[in-house]
Each structure stands twice: as structure tokens, then as C-alpha cells.
Amino acid sequence: MAFRRRTKSYPLFSQEFVIHNHADIGFCLVLCVLIGLMFEVTAKTAFLFILPQYNVSMPTADSETVHYHYGPKDLVTILFYIFITIILHAVVQEYILDKISKRLHLSKVKHSKFNESGQLVVFHLSSVIWCSYVVVTEGYLTNPRSLWEDYPHVYLPFQVKFFYLCQLAYWLHALPELYFQKVRKEEIPRQLQYICLYLVHIAGAYLLNLSRLGLILLLLQYSTEFLFHMARLFYFADENNEKLFNAWAAVFGVTRLFILTLAVLAIGFGLARMENQAFDPEKGNFNTLLCRLCMLLLVCAAQAWLMWRFIHSQLRHWREYWNEQSAKRRVPAAPRLPTRFIKRESGYHENGVVKAENGTSPRTKKLKSP
Secondary structure, three states, X not given: OOOXXXXXXOOXXXXXXXXXXXXXXXXXXXXXXXXXXXXXXXXXXXHHHHOXXXXXXXXXXXXXXXXXXXXXXXXXXXXXXXXXXXXXXXXXXXXXXXXXXXXHOOOHHHXXXXXXXXXXXXHHHHHHHHXXXXXHHHOOOOOHHHHOOOOOOXXXXXXXXXXXXXXXXXXXXXXXXXXXXXXXXXXXXXXXXXXXXXXXXXXXXXXXXXHHHHHHHHHHHHHHHHHHHXXXXXXXXXOOOOHXXXXXXXXXXXXXXXXXXXXXXXXXXXXXXXXXXXXXXXXXXXXXXXXXXXXXXXXXXXXXXXXXXXXXXXXHHHHXXXXXXXXXXHOOOOOOOOOOOOOOOOOEEEOOEEEOXXXXXXXXXXXXXX
């Protein structure tokens, strides 16, 4: 991991060398881009990596505001922030998660899940705070009609575009991290499923100019996922602590309902009533009946799949719980051995000698000779 002191050395550019030093390699590349800012010849190229591109000045009543739209150069910016995310991933892993996991003494399976949940807790918490700030400052919560009014939303504020670029960079960085973290083969399909789901939905909202609706849906989804991974961390610390899981189970279904309601309201009703319903990719307009049906189908299919997985996992947990309870009831109680009453001589015993009631030791009777 990043900045870790290692006693064992590996051959240069070998597989183990790249795995153990991938964060340091990314840090060197980032440092080269930052050094490029110092020279006039390379400054323009360095800004291409660091800052969002395609800025447009739009006049307002008081002054001019700068907005952005997307284009092919965004891939260069996303690549730069992929390396930034890899470095941050390694810092969280080394200085927070590794120190906590050493105290918990977890098994290999639980250790892998603990690292996964720890990374996602940090990411979801930061994303929820950042997304809430963007949504509040842009006024999307106070004016729900802004989610579909003035569509297409081609020109984005700086913080909205930068948020989407960082989100895409994080979920793209999660793909090579499966190799760097040596994730078990059994866990790779499950992690690939939700990584691809996030990439498809975030990229779809960004490219189809539904960034406002995407922000609200991400805020709801990330809040629920933060609660789930936080509950899993508490469970690894104390297996009897399952209160947060119950809270997550209650919030999960409500979140699915809110996401479906907002998607149908914005796409099915809001965009359907807009006057401009022509397919024009050059202007960023995808407001046609076919496009709306495809969007709604994608959102509904994803929410139905998540709900089916949730119900399936809950039924499995309940089945395991009732099997444990029935197994405990079937175990017969250990038979008690009957107590034996020992007949003692009259008096009491002291140092192995029978004493009479008056305190004198009983004398042995002498047999008379015939």
C-alpha cells in the first residue's frame, strides 16, 4: 500500500512490485502533472488533466457566469482523478482500516469484507455531504420542477460537473483495485455487478443531460448504502450488534420507493409534457418517447433487481435463524444423575475418626473368649 515501509523487495515492474507499489506509482504520475504547472510550455497540458474543460461564459442580469458541458477531453480529467482516488484509497487502507482490523483479529473472509465496507463508508459519507451541498446550493430541493424544466441541461455549474467527474473516476478506479487488493474470485462477480450499475447510471445521467435528477437519486442511494456498510462494520466489531441492520432494512424499501417515484415523475410526466420533444444529439436533447421508455426501464429494472436481492437475502437470514432456534430446541437436556444418600454412623467425623455425640471417640467392643 502507499507509503508503507517494506522489508521485502520485488523485481522491478513484476506483478508483485506493481501490486505493492501501485499507489506510489500513481503518486509519481500525479506529481509529474503538478510539476508541469510550473512551466509555461507544459502548463496548458497540465491544466487539461486537472481542471474540467469546455467552459462557456453565459451573461446574466448582474454579471457573467461560467458553465461547462461535456466532451472527449473529460476522459483525460477522469484519468487524472483515477490516480488521485487510488492514492486516497491506499491512505485510508493503511492508516485507518489496517490498524483497526489488526485489533479485531478477523478471518480472511471477514477481513476482505471489512476492507470493502470501510472504503465504501468513507466514500459514501463524503459523497452524501458533497451531494447534499450541491443540491442545496443549486436549489434543486426547494424547486423540484427544476429536475425537468429547461431540459436539456447541457450547461452545468462547475461543482456539478466536477462532482460527476469524480464519481466516474471513483467507480472506474474500483475496477483495477479488484486486482491490486487481491480480491477473492468468489467476491469479484458480486463487486463487478454493483460497480457496473453505478457506472451505467452515473454516465447515463451525465451524458443524457439528466444531471439534476441524477444528483437526487445518488443522494438517496448513497445514504442507504452508507447505513448498510456502517452496520456491517459494527457487526464485525460485535456480532451481537444488529440494530443498524434492522434500521437499514426499513430504510432500504423506502428508498427504492422514492427513487422509482422521482424517476417516473421527472421522466414519465415532467419530460413528457415538455414542448421540445425531438431527438437532437448535437444539442443534447434526448427527450423522445423511446428514450424515455429506455430510461425508465433501466431505472425500474435496477430497482427491481436490488429489491429481489434484498428479499432473497432476508429470507435466507430468517431461514438460518429459525434453523438455529429449532436445533437448540431439539437438543435434549443432559440427564441428572440420582443423588446417593450415604448412611453414616451416629456422631460425626473429625480427621477421619468417628466421634460420638458427647465428643468422645467410641470404643471398640471386645469379644469375650468362650
